Amino acid sequence: xxxxxxxxxxxxxxxxxxxxxxxxxxxxxxxxxxxxxxxxxxxxxxxxxxxxxxxxxxxxxxxxxxxxxxxxxxxxxxxxxxxxxxxxxxxxxxxxxxxxxxxxxxxxxxxxxxxxxxxxxxxxxxxxxxxxxxxxxxxxxxxxxxxxxx
Amino acid sequence: xxxxxxxxxxxxxxxxxxxxxxxxxxxxxxxxxxxxxxxxxxxxxxxxxxxxxxxxxxxxxxxxxxxxxxxxxxxxxxxxxxxxxxxxxxxxxxxxxxxxxxxxxxxxxxxxxxxxxxxxxxxxxxxxxxxxxxxxxxxxxxxxxxxxxxxxxxxxxxxxxxxxxxxxxxxxxxxxxxxxxxxxxxxxxxxxxxxxxxxxxxxxxxxxxxxxxxxxxxxxxxxxxxxxxxxxxxxxxxxxxxxxxxxxxxxxxxxxxxxxxxxxxxxxxxxxxxxxxxxxxxxxxxxxxxxxxxxxxxxxxxxxxxxxxxxxxxxxxxxxxxxxxxxxxxxxxxxxxxxxxxxxxxxxxxxxxxxxxxxxxxxxxxxxxxxxxxxxxxxxxxxxxxxxxxxxxxxxxxxxxxxxxxxxxxxxxxxxxxxxxxxxxxxxxxxxxxxxxxxxxxxxxxxxxxxxxxxxxxxxxxxxxxxxxxxxxxxxxxxxxxxxxxxxxxxxxxxxxxxxxxxxxxxxxxxxxxxxxxxxxxxxxxxxxxxxxxxxxxxxxxxxxxxxxxxxxxxxxxxxxxxxxxxxxxxxxxxxxxxxxxxxxxxxxxxxxxxxxxxxxxxxxxxxxxxxxxxxxxxxxxxxxxxxxxxxxx
Numbered sequence: 001x002x003x004x005x006x007x008x009x010x011x012x013x014x015x016x017x018x019x020x021x022x023x024x025x026x027x028x029x030x031x032x033x034x035x036x037x038x039x040x041x042x043x044x045x046x047x048x049x050x051x052x053x054x055x056x057x058x059x060x061x062x063x064x065x066x067x068x069x070x071x072x073x074x075x076x077x078x079x080x081x082x083x084x085x086x087x088x089x090x091x092x093x094x095x096x097x098x099x100x101x102x103x104x105x106x107x108x109x110x111x112x113x114x115x116x117x118x119x120x121x122x123x124x125x126x127x128x129x130x131x132x133x134x135x136x137x138x139x140x141x142x143x144x145x146x147x148x149x150x
Numbered sequence: 151x152x153x154x155x156x157x158x159x160x161x162x163x164x165x166x167x168x169x170x171x172x173x174x175x176x177x178x179x180x181x182x183x184x185x186x187x188x189x190x191x192x193x194x195x196x197x198x199x200x201x202x203x204x205x206x207x208x209x210x211x212x213x214x215x216x217x218x219x220x221x222x223x224x225x226x227x228x229x230x231x232x233x234x235x236x237x238x239x240x241x242x243x244x245x246x247x248x249x250x251x252x253x254x255x256x257x258x259x260x261x262x263x264x265x266x267x268x269x270x271x272x273x274x275x276x277x278x279x280x281x282x283x284x285x286x287x288x289x290x291x292x293x294x295x296x297x298x299x300x301x302x303x304x305x306x307x308x309x310x311x312x313x314x315x316x317x318x319x320x321x322x323x324x325x326x327x328x329x330x331x332x333x334x335x336x337x338x339x340x341x342x343x344x345x346x347x348x349x350x351x352x353x354x355x356x357x358x359x360x361x362x363x364x365x366x367x368x369x370x371x372x373x374x375x376x377x378x379x380x381x382x383x384x385x386x387x388x389x390x391x392x393x394x395x396x397x398x399x400x401x402x403x404x405x406x407x408x409x410x411x412x413x414x415x416x417x418x419x420x421x422x423x424x425x426x427x428x429x430x431x432x433x434x435x436x437x438x439x440x441x442x443x444x445x446x447x448x449x450x451x452x453x454x455x456x457x458x459x460x461x462x463x464x465x466x467x468x469x470x471x472x473x474x475x476x477x478x479x480x481x482x483x484x485x486x487x488x489x490x491x492x493x494x495x496x497x498x499x500x501x502x503x504x505x506x507x508x509x510x511x512x513x514x515x516x517x518x519x520x521x522x523x524x525x526x527x528x529x530x531x532x533x534x535x536x537x538x539x540x541x542x543x544x545x546x547x548x549x550x551x552x553x554x555x556x557x558x559x560x561x562x563x564x565x566x567x568x569x570x571x572x573x574x575x576x577x578x579x580x581x582x583x584x585x586x587x588x589x590x591x592x593x594x595x596x597x598x599x600x601x602x603x604x605x606x607x608x609x610x611x612x613x614x615x616x617x618x619x620x621x622x623x624x625x626x627x628x629x630x631x632x633x634x635x636x637x638x639x640x641x642x643x644x645x646x647x648x649x650x651x652x653x654x655x656x657x658x659x660x661x662x663x664x665x666x667x668x669x670x671x672x673x674x675x676x677x678x679x680x681x682x683x684x685x686x687x688x689x690x691x692x693x694x695x696x697x698x699x700x701x702x703x704x705x706x707x708x709x710x711x712x713x714x715x716x717x718x719x720x721x722x723x724x725x726x727x728x729x730x731x732x733x734x735x736x737x738x739x740x741x742x743x744x745x746x747x748x749x750x751x752x753x754x755x756x757x758x759x760x761x762x763x764x765x766x767x768x769x770x771x772x773x774x775x776x777x778x779x780x781x782x783x784x
Contacts, residue, residue, distance in 0.1 A: 014412070018414060019414075019416070019418065019419055019420070020417050020418055021223060025223055025374075027361060028222075029371065031361070032363065032364050032367040034222045034223055034364060034418070035259050035359075035362060037359045044309055044310075047414075047426070047435070047436065048301070048302045048306075052412070136374065136378065138378060
């Protein structure tokens with residue numbers, strides 16, 4: 001089964017200051033809260049070595065999170081417009097199989113304890129101007145590539 | 151009950167003597183009135199009775215607070231430390247110092263608006279706060295370790311956590327020892343590092359996995375967007391400068407090209423006013439402004455300039471206090487007040503700016519290591535060293551001194567000088583409003599204050615008439631932004647000047663409402679600033695016997711012009727710190743002070759807040775207590 005491709009966030013660590021505005025904007029836009037614990041984009045900053053890494057969902061062509069979900073297209077869904085692999089938290093049972101399935105060492109699918117549901121980058125589904133983190137990053141460290149250009 | 155927005159909800163109390171840990175709802179400390187940060191710290195100190203104890207008394211509370219905006223998105227990740235200050239001079243005053251980075255936001259994510267540390271541990275400890283889990287852990291292995299290695303040792307397992315720590319200087323109770331974060335952000339003034347040292351408290355680590363609820367997310371998103379789009383942000387104007395070393399041009403370019411790796415700054419702040427430098431063998435760190443002080447003395451040696459910063463940070467000395475010592479040494483050498491033999495006795499090798507051949511490295515290590523272990527008379531800062539010198543040296547020292555134990559900085563306006571006189575420390579890093587008005591007369595005009603005095607092109611400075619309005623504006627604003635918390639560089643009146651929405655007062659009021667859900671307007675939120683200022687004044691009056699007489703800066707400023715430029719070997723390219731047009735006029739200054747007291751609702755004879763003013767601000771209990779202490783103006 002071939003899944004529709006998705007747009008994706010491209011991160012340039014060399015431009016990132018580690019300010020975390022993207023993390024806070026993500027949690028603010030999606031949940032009305034601020035805090036990196038509820039952000040889909042994750043910034044890890046080691047000031048001792050000057051290492052800054054941005055970890056964003058790669059919206060994989062063959063998404064292991066989607067493939068692991070017991071309720072595909074209900075809980076873990078694919079957005080028709082952008083192709084984003086997103087979580088419908090109303091249907092998510094909180095089984096965390098998608099979190100475990102994510103193929104990255106730092107899983108891009110995370111878990112919201114308060115809602116007992118998984119969450120991940122949905123490329124700000126429905127937001128007219130695209131992903132909010134890209135728009136609010138003042139340093140050009142995040143770019144959005146639509147699926148047609150990927 | 152509606153969910154709490156903005157504030158985290160708890161104040162954490164830790165007593166190091168008993169090991170007792172308590173969590174008290176923030177609501178008990180009237181956050182709607184005292185906001186957070188500096189306001190919360192002052193309220194906590196007031197309810198503890200403003201004890202007349204020494205800075206190193208175990209019962210001196212170390213107060214560390216964030217505000218309702220801290221940890222949300224914007225230039226808000228500031229924390230505020232208050233305590234009885236060992237740096238104050240001649241008396242130890244209850245003072246404050248702010249710091250940035252990510253620690254303040256983490257405190258909020260862990261669930262706390264403030265932290266109160268009392269007592270003294272029986273051996274070196276560090277405090278570990280991980281959400282609800284608070285532990286006092288052994289730090290014997292870290293005692294004597296520099297601040298960078300301490301941060302790394304504490305955080306290497308978990309880069310999500312943050313630390314506040316002290317270096318060897320603070321362990322040895324140096325009065326100019328700051329509290330350091332892992333990112334070059336420092337609570338510099340006050341000597342609060344030494345307060346931690348006196349408690350055997352090496353570090354405070356914090357990690358929070360919680361979040362802050364925002365009452366009106368869409369409104370906050372809109373305001374942040376507006377701020378980002380506003381190009382003439384006072385901070386942004388400064389940004390290209392602050393992200394470069396403040397040193398001579400050729401050296402600046404060298405440092406930028408060879409060693410600067412990225413911009414950096416506080417968590418959640420779009421402006422990132424620092425930059426990270428990676429210098430082989432010397433170390434990697436972030437810097438902005440005061441970190442470059444050595445650049446004015448050894449302007450061509452890029453590596454020594456960086457080494458000076460790294461050494462000050464690692465050992466835990468406050469850069470600007472070191473700068474005063476450098477100025478003093480430079481001037482005394484230049485004017486022949488201190489001879490080669492004197493320098494030999496002081497154990498200070500003569501490097502280039504002192505007319506000798508020693509390397510910057512040799513000079514810096516000799517001076518700073520001797521200061522760390524108390525062998526140097528400069529260990530507690532310049533003001534406390536001066537009794538060791540002759541009369542001529544004392545005159546030189548005076549030309550560098552302002553008040554309350556701090557050396558000259560920005561107080562080139564008449565209002566700035568009065569502001570400093572009224573406070574408990576060097577106000578410049580914490581109150582740049584007067585400077586804003588000085589450089590931007592049109593902004594001053596918009597805000598109805600005096601402006602345009604003492605600029606480079608306008609030699610006559612001495613506008614006394616109306617300057618009481620500048621001081622009234624500046625002190626209230628200073629209290630407010632240190633309580634919200636809102637970075638002082640990014641809340642200058644010159645920032646965001648696109649009225650009506652981008653008037654900084656309107657923006658602050660709207661951001662506060664968007665985050666907390668409390669509807670208010672400029673008048674109401676500024677009343678909070680005035681309330682905090684009056685409570686701080688009540689602390690000064692009750693604890694420290696503050697009167698009109700102590701609201702003063704050193705006599706030298708009534709005898710000669712303030713001119714930092716003459717104290718440096720290198721022409722400082724900003725030409726800052728210069729008050730042209732002669733010394734302050736004593737009669738005019740006293741008349742200005744009287745007009746300020748009247749405007750503030752304080753008694754003109756004593757400088758004490760009147761009962762009418764305190765009651766107007768909802769501080770009747772404070773008025774009653776002052777009356778009980780015989781310090782009431784009915």
